[in-house]
Each structure stands twice: as structure tokens, then as C-alpha cells.
Amino acid sequence: MSPLRSTLARTTLVTGVAGAVVLTGGGAASAETEVAEPATFTSAFTAMAAPDQVVDPDGVPTPGTPGASGTFTYRINSDLEIICYEITLSGVTPPFQSPAKTATHIHQAAAGQPGPPRIALPNPEDDGTGRLVSSGCLQGPFTTGVVTDGTDTGEGFTLAEIEADPSAFATDTHTTANPAGAVRGQLTAVPAGGVETGAGGTAEDSLVRTALLSVAGLGALATAGTVALRRRATTGA
16 A cells, blocks of 8 residues: 555545545545546546656756656546546656655656646555556645745645646656656646547446437337338239
């Protein structure tokens, strides 16, 4: 279990947000909490991370782990301040390393530029195939463990900021061998429903469309059968 998950799992609190079970260490949330996936999302983003996109804190290109790659998918409900993540890393070798409380982040940083972490995500773990994977949902307010001028770099951050300008955000993971970053990628918006259904709608919408298409298909078959019978009666074929 990652350090973030271990910290968040100290106390269980049931909330009314989408029937979620929230893990938190107290009454009012002072840091992100693990929650169940919400029923809907307001946006979705993906990033194809590569070692040649990594820069150091001064903005100097600093290639990460040779041959490594990462796929980061984020779904956001900015009304509830919930972000769901699915991360897969290939060719990245732990141990992870970062001054933040985890080594996997979303930074407010344009392409080729450094920037502060705004969200610290659980570090991916080996799924038994050599890939490193991580998935779940977190609800803000967010903290990173990195303090600048006396303030945590996650404090005051909202997910609506990602929705307003996704290209201004990058995601990455850091290791002992590559402290500046093993891989990094810029966020790109994708259809919110497309992550689940590939059609820009919710899963429920997809089921309804499938049912309607099935009914339409049965109707077409019935019509075709009727036409065929009429032709046989007329032509004797």
C-alpha cells in the first residue's frame, strides 16, 4: 500500500457524495480523501508521458528513464471536486523519490516549463506483469506536502483550473534514478463520456443507445421479412 493510501485509510467516514465511502483522518477534510467514483464527470483528460518531455526545476531539459512510457487518464467532477485517475507506467523502475508526499503528480506547468505540484497521487505499483499501475478517486481540498512561502502548493487549488486550461498542466512521476522525472506528459482534453463509452456520453446513455439500436434492428428485420413474403407470394420465388 502506498504512503498516501496508508495515511488516508486511518478512519472510515460515510458521506452522502454519490454514495461514497470517504477515508479521512478527521471531521472536516484538510487534505484529499479517497472516495468512490461519482455518477458523472464534467471533464476528462489524458497524457501520454515520455522521458524526453522531462525538465528540471530550472526548466532545463533533463531526459528521464530511457525507453519508459506512461499513460495517465484523469476524469474530473469539478462540482464535487473529485478526480479519478488511471495510471500505467512501463519501463519505470522504483524506488520513487520526491520532496512531495508522493512522487506522482499533476503540476501546473506548460510544455517545457517547470511548475509546482498541485495534486499528489498514489504511486503506481507492480501489477505482477512488470507494469506499474494505480487507479482510484480523490476528493479535494488537495495538498502535496511541498511548502512554498509557508503555503502548501495544493492549497487553494481547484479542479476547475485544469478544465479552464488543461495545456497549462503536466503530469509525471519521479524516481531515485530520475528525480527530475522518469516520464512526463501534458494534459489533453477528451470527451468526458468517451473515457467510459467512447461516445461522449455516460455509461447509462450508452446502454440506452444500444437498446434503441437493437429495437431498430429488430424492426428492420421484421420489415425485411414481410417484404420477402410479399415477393414470394407475387413471384412464386
